[in-house]
Amino acid sequence: MATSLWENNEEIQIFREYLRIPTVQPNVDYTSCVEFLKRQAASLELPVDVVYPGGQTKPVVVLKLLGRQPELTSILLNSHMDVVPVFPEKWTHEPFSADMDAEGRIYGRGSQDMKCVGTQYLGAIRALKNGGYQPKRNVYITFVPDEEIGGVLGMKEFAKSDYFNAMNVGFSLDEGGTSPVERYNLFYAERLRWAIKFKFNGKSGHGLLLLANTAGEKLSYVVNKLTEFRDGEVKRLEENPRLNKGDVTTVNLTQVKGGVQSNVVPPSFEVVFDVRVSITVDVNAFEQQIRTWCEEAGGDIEIEFLHKEPFVGPTKLDESNLYWVALKKAFDELKLKIHPSVCPGATDSRFLREKGIAAIGFSPINNTTLRIHDHDEFLGADKYLEGIEIYKKAIPALADV
Incomplete structure (x- = not known):
């Protein structure tokens, strides 16, 4: 044409x-x-x-x-x-x-x-x-x-x-979602969007001292734990070709705030993480793990959920969902290649x-x-x-x- x-x-x-x-x-x-x-x-x-x-x-x-x-x-x-x-x-x-x-x-x-x-x-x-x-x-x-x-x-x-x-x-x-290949994307669920702000409180003083229990130490511990978790999800995605982006939990440090000048140990730091939780994750256990890391870091860490979506079950793609049965039949008659997956976004x-x-x-x-x-x-x-x-x-x- x-x-x-x-x-x-x-x-x-x-x-x-x-x-x-x-x-x-x-x-x-x-x-x-x-x-x-x-x-x-x-x-x-x-x-x-x-x-x-x-x-x-x-x-x-x-x-x-x-x-x-x-x-x-x-x-x-x-x-x-x-x-x-x-x-x-x-x-x-x-x-x-x-x-x-x-x-x-x-x-x-x-x-x-x-x-x-x-x-x-x-x-x-x-x-x-x-x-x-x-x-x-x-x-x-x-x-x-x-x-x-x-x-x-x-x-x-x-x-x-x-x-x-x-x-x-x-x-x-x-x-x-747009597909760059022959198959079409079809989303039956979405990851849960969490945005978590941590405020790390600790001892402050002169930068020449090796103070214990500082906000920076606590920040480092918790950020390292979340980064290790992130690395594990990256590895899962790389090693299992059956997984899609929506099947893993993403963790990204998106905001950092704190400090007054280079020779002053500040009393607090704040960081924000964007987390997209897989629907296969036990959300209560995951939240408890984050809180445990904060205790291990020394405590006195304030956690605020700027955004916390509840778990929502996926749409069933089986014989119990008559709408899915009818839609799949239509797609099959059109000879479309359909790829059901979890939407990585919202x-x-x-x-x-x-x-x-x-x-x-x-x-x-x-x-x-x-x-x-x-x-x-x-x-x-x-x-x-x-x-x-x-x-x-x-x-x-x-x-x-």
Whole structure:
């Protein structure tokens, strides 16, 4: 297909229009995005609501494909409207231009993460409706704010709302990850995000003394223990080819604070660690291990969890999950190679799994250079249209369970 045909393709035009709306963090103004989505709903003749569970600057847009048996649990097709910041000088194309090169690569922040998925849902529903399709179950297509900054005023609040509860969601699709190879990524769980601040307190005095029980000694002991643990996880990942990044616990020192001048032993130091806990870890035992290291270091160490997600069980990928059975059958009929794994990061699916809702992360992007959160993020026009074809198969499979 020539680039000129891609440029004239209605679905490609819609995708590029969406990419040109700069819903970039922080302090996003979602007004233009909401108006764009209302226009899409009108063109598809779908009812649409805009609700504000997180406040008047945090809209959630809900399009509805109504089913024949609305009393059944519904299907949720979720995506987020916001994108991460850009460094324009690092891009070869303006990041909100949706430029398309001669090979059909469409450049823009959000082209992989994840504006593509939102409009691919709509493209698939457009084709299904044109063929006279009406699902058995209600299908809700939601566009939520602020996923890129944790979703606290987005999906987290939305999932608590009376509006959401009335939707009676039984299964959700959300974002997956770009795959550089033939197989597609599919996420059935996510690691737990912990951010831990340690304040090490100890004796202070002149730098020429060998004082005992200093804050620096305690810091060194605990940091060494966490680093040894980290090294063990690196080794596990290197030695076991069956493991993915999401199967191990990552530990990274991200902030250090303390000291006044070079010849003064300070009374305290503070450090922060970013920890992503594997779902196979006993979180209570892991926390106790960290506290034991602090006692071994000499005590008088304050521990503050800046962020501490609770354990949330994975979505089952077996015969007990009829939605998974139907989705896998659709993928098998399309001859897609699917790679189920634990998401190494965090998506809005965690808020749904916490409510007991089966949720899977899947973006129909394979054989594509990973550019999520990177400069020159792009998606090929052909790959975008392939994704619509995949959803044309997947959405009815789920909605007619």
